[in-house]
Amino acid sequence: MTREEQTDTSNGEDLLVLRNVHKNYGSVEALKGIDLVAKKGECLVILGPSGAGKTTTLKVIAGLESVRHGEIYFKKRLLNNLEPRERNVAMVFETYALFPHVTVYENLASSLRALKMDEKELEERVRNIATMLGIYPFLSRRPGFLSGGQRQRVALGRALVKPVDLYLMDEPIAHLDAKLRYQMIGEFKHLQETLKISLIYVTHDWREAMSLGNHIIVLNRGQVEQYGTKDEVFRRPANTFVAQIIGDPPMNLLRGAISSREGRSMFKAGNIILELKERLDRGNVILGIRASKIHLATSTGNNRVSAEVYSSGRHGMNTVVSMKLGDEIFKTEFRGREQFTIGQRITVQLDLSGACIFDENRQLIRVLGEKDG
């Protein structure tokens, strides 16, 4: 290891930078110009549907795939031509196996033995990580005697026990059942914040992205749809794709046009007319509104809209309702256990604070003001 590589950068500094990275498989363009920054001590989540190029991006960073053109910098050093083992990154893929015939301790230790670490330091690292993951009591057991969740933590431990500068994880908990996933996200988050590790985490699940990511990069068909803090991605989605990949139900979209009258701007879609607090240029737009901003209307207040119940069901202590609003089906959730029947007419109030206005090309124009009277 050279002197230069050992010099530490402080938290928040750029650790890994990708510039205009392209990757082809034969004639298929898997990555079409990826730019991203992973900061030290942070978790960067790569979010996207299948086929977006998430795993390819990770492989390119790990050095498992070469790039067609573009640059990868690690601590300001060009990485393109370094072998995977020279890159000082540890990678965990979705399916990774434990050795069934040896103890949990050996499972963790074996990933350090390859590094020729001295036995005392090795033992200390293994015990620390096991404590952190809550698997210390099981160190002398074999994986077969552990529950699914415990085994998962061992697998995670195998990756995290390695002292590397950047951890790369590809859907590490996607195959767990839903309940275990909730536990693991909490563990993960705790671990990442305690150890201040730098991590790039690939997932198709927006919850994992929002839970873990300091920054999120949304990929789609090999291109970056948005790169930003998790707050930016949630509150200021660059386009309707980003708006709809995050949230359950996803953001509701309504096509319409903005016009002005007596100095006030209105959004109009068929019979639906909404008053805007701010002045906007006229034109055809798409209004995006999240489920939490749709309320059952009280007798007062503006922006009340009539809708027809399309279907309804339960989600925990909430009621999920889809409704026909103009030509669109809006999906929302109300707190509580009201009964709705299909075809029933209801009046909802749209709170436009935080609503997004997209242009006809589905790109964000602006986010409406936080307070709506």
Next chain:
Amino acid sequence: MDKLILENVYKNYGEVEAVKDLSFSVKDREFLSIVGPSGCGKSSTLRMVAGLEVITAGNIFLDGEKINSIRARDRDIALAFESYALYPHLTTYKNLAFPLQTRRMSRDRMREKVQSILSLLHLEEYRDMKPGELSGGQQQRISLGRALIRDASAYLLDEPLSHLDAQERVDLRVQLQRIQKLNELTFILVTHDQLEALAMSDRILVMNEGRLQQIGTPEELYDDPVNLFVADFIGEPPMNFARGTLVKTDQGGLAVQCEERSFSIPRHLMLKKDLSAYLNGKVVLGVRPEYIHLSRKNDTGAIQGRIYSYEDLGEIGYLLVVCDGERFLIEVESGVSYRMHEEVFFRFDEERVCIFAEASGKRML
């Protein structure tokens, strides 16, 4: 009126008892879902109703008629199974039209019916393609369509949405419920996904290890689970559990004594039921994340804990709080910032605390 009745039904596969003493009924025009983990007997149950499996013991009645020994094709039942069983040499259109051809339907009427199913299940663009050219999700929708196109007394659907991607699945949940309600059909749907069942069904039957655990409306299962299994199976994120011993406190109340601390049981709950028989027994305290609220230090019933992790999902947040070895996930408002290891106080919604006997899993309170 009851559409379907199962009476003390058993199913054995050799030595294995797949379904044990199962009795329930489905009302006419009801949407009933059967949920449970894999191997719980839910699919065997559906196959017995369909007539694809012989029942080992018990009776099944459809529209008041005992159907135990009636052959599958003579039962007035439409089926959609997880494996698509489509005709590989026929197009989507012909696969859908097939069930109608034996029924002496006019060509126009048939075309109309197929067309409406195609549009309902978003299959128009695959109309002239054969199954081999289609994805698993598309084939599954055709298989579902082939069941729905028939006029039948009851519709049995076994994991009909399992091969669809998340967005399609949510869309089809909505469509399935509309088809069932608007046409006043009787649906029995089997799924491993309790969220799916909660989202669509009038009632849900929970099975485990071949036995019925509970049958009820989504809100009954969510708020009043009869045992630990149902409490744990229904709900996401899952219910919080703390294991301990039921003890008497110095003040004469009751508490659940866990390894390092105890949680007192609200007094007015104790009035609801006499728990003295369970004293010093092993119990499990259960509270859902939505039924735990952050509170101030001096509020009655305030429990102290430390923040282990915090997730902000944009519209909602979850705090994982550690409290002397026990952990609780708490649903909180989004947009608040919490520090790790920060001290917090919380209390349980007294009406919503559940207590289970650990050994039997039975709900005591």
